[in-house]
Amino acid sequence: MYGSRGAGVRASVGVMGAALLLAGCSGGDSGDGDGEKGRASGSGITQQPSGTDPFWVNPEGNAAAQVAAYEKAGKDKDAKLIRRIAEQPTGEWIGPENPEQEAKGFTEAAEKADRDAVLVLYNIPHRDCGQYSGGGAADGDAYRAWIDGVARGIGDRAATVVLEPDAVLHVVDGCTPEEFHEERYDLLKGAIEKLGALKNTKVYLDAGNAGWGDPEEIYDPLKWAGVEQADGFAVNVSNFYTTDDSIEYGRQLSAKIGDKPFVIDTSRNGNGPWTEGDESERWCNPPGRALGETPTTKTGDELVDAYLWVKRPGESDGECKGGPKAGEWWPEYALDLAEASD
Secondary structure, three states, X not given: OOOOOOOOOOOOOOOOHHHHHHHHHOOOOOOOOOOOOOOOOOOOOOOOOOOOOOEOOOXXXXXXXXXXXXXXXXOHHHHHHHHHHHOOOOOEEOOOOOHHHHHHHHHHHHHHOOOEEEEEEOOOOOEHHHOOOOXXXXXXXXXXXXXXXXXXXXXXXXXXXXXOOOOOHHXXXXXXXXXXXXXXHHHHHHHHHHHXXXXXXXXXXXXXXXXXXXXXXXXXXXXXXXXXXOOEEEEOOOOOOOHHHHHHHHHHHHHHOOOOOEEEEXXXXXXXXXXXXXXXXXXXXXXXXEOOOOOEOOOOOOOEEEEEOOOOOOEOOOOOOOOOOOOOEOHHHHHHHHHOOO
16 A cells, blocks of 8 residues: 555465465475475475575475476476576465464474474454455454464474564554554564564564655554564565665664664565556556565674565565456566566
8 A cells, every 4th residue: 555655565365275274284395404305296396505594485385386387388488487486485474264274384394394484474453454455353352362373383383473564554654543553552562472482483573664654653663562572573575675775774773672683575676666657556566576685594784684585476466557366376477576587
C-alpha cells in the first residue's frame, strides 16, 4: 500500500497447507554441509556452503519445481535463470491454519540439512489494512494461540524469525485504526517474549524500509512493540530499496534503540526501487527489478547480521500489473528478476 510509505509486503500468504508441509517433510537428505546432497526431484537443488550462508534452501519450493518443469520441457535457458532463485534460501511464511506442523516441518528439514530455517510470521490481526494481503488472526487470543503453535513447532531447533512485516509501520502511518494500537503492541511484545525464550531462535521485528517516511517517527513504537527484547530488527522486507540505503536506514534506527543489529531483505533490490507509474503502487510487482545480494551472514558490517531473501522472488505482490494474487508463483516475473541480474 501507499507507495514509499508502505512496506509493500504483499507476501507469500497464498502458498500454504500441504505444499508447504511437503517441504518440511521432504528435507531429510537436503544437504551434508557442503552442498553435495539433497537434490530435489528432477531439479538438482542443493544447499549453499554453510560457512557463508547457514540458511536452509527448500529443495521443493516453487522455484525448484519451476526449474524441473522447464528442464523437462527442454527450456534449458529458462531453467538456468530460475535456478538462480531456487538455489538460494528464502523465507518460509507460516500459514494461519497449521502453525505448529508447518514450523516443525521446516525446522526439522533444516536441521537434517545442518542449516537454520528462516521463518516469516505474518498473521497479526487487521493485517495489511485490508489491502492485497489483508486478513490475519481473528483476534488477539487467536494470534497468541497461533504464536504458541509456532513456538511448539520450532522447539529447540535453529530458526531465524522475521516477525510481522508492516505491523509497527502501519500503526505509525495511521493505516491501522487507533483502537487496535495498544493490542498490537501487546501482541508483538508477547510474540517476541515467547519466541525469544526458545533455545536456538533469533527474532527480528520488522521496522519498515528506507523509503517510507521519517525514521524519527518509528523509534518509540518499535520500543513499545518490544524490539529491545528482540535479537534485532528487519528492514526492506518485500521491498526494493538498495542495500546501501537500507544499511543507512538501519543504522539510524539502531542508534536510537540500543545499537541493535538488523537484517536486510535483499531478495529483489538489485536495481533499487521503481520510480515510475502510480506512486501508490510502485511497490506492487514493479517491472525491471533484479535479484539482490544472495543471503549470507558475511555482510562486512557489524550491525548487519545477515542479508536474507525474506520475500520469495517470483511470487506476486498482489493483483496489479497483470500479477496473480499475493503470494502466488508468477514464473514470468521470476524470469524477469533473474534475467535482470546478469
